């Protein structure tokens with residue numbers, strides 16, 4: 339059974355960071371590890387910086403980091419989602435290098451996708467799962483209702499077997515690697531981070547179940563969906 343909630347946050351960055359921190363602390367208490375999927379784009383940057391500040395007491399070495407999507411650029415490129423997360427969060431906490439699973443955007447897209455797929459499948463098998471299951475997967479949405487790099491009218495929307503695929507999107511840079519809906523929806527908890535008030539109409543449409551919008555297909559099979567929206 340899945341359920342969804344929308345929380346309006348007057349202090350968006352600090353309240354979103356606290357929400358994420360609470361989930362991490364709870365997960366570590368319950369399972370001793372925590373699988374955190376990071377969103378890309380620009381919205382999460384300030385949230386990640388805040389998370390690094392307030393998360394000083396977290397045993398970050400037991401947190402496994404993945405990326406919901408990546409642009410096909412080198413990791414030091416201005417458009418790299420890894421670079422954004424590295425500068426705001428990962429460089430400012432005591433994360434263990436082997437637990438930060440970067441999508442290698444410097445490779446050809448299909449090679450990077452297959453490498454990431456293998457990595458996640460290995461981690462899932464190690465833990466006796468058929469599909470890698472995030473404890474918390476963070477996502478953004480675009481004005482067109484895309485999420486990760488799952489854009490409207492894309493063949494990527496119909497991938498129901500693989501966890502990670504190469505895709506091309508209208509948002510530059512076009513060549514990308516993205517998690518698919520089967521992997522996204524396997525998460526225990528999914529959290530959309532949305533700050534731009536201009537996205538409220540698309541949030542409303544998504545929550546009304548308009549399946550023409552990719553983010554409306556984010557429906558955790560056995561988990562919770564939370565919208566963290568700036569008030």
Ligand code: 6PG
Nearest residue numbers: 378379380381478479480485486
């Ligand atoms: C990407 C992101 C994408 C992003 C949304 C929102 O790589 O571009 O994964 O899905 O989350 O486009 O982006 P902003 O936070 O910049 O509005």
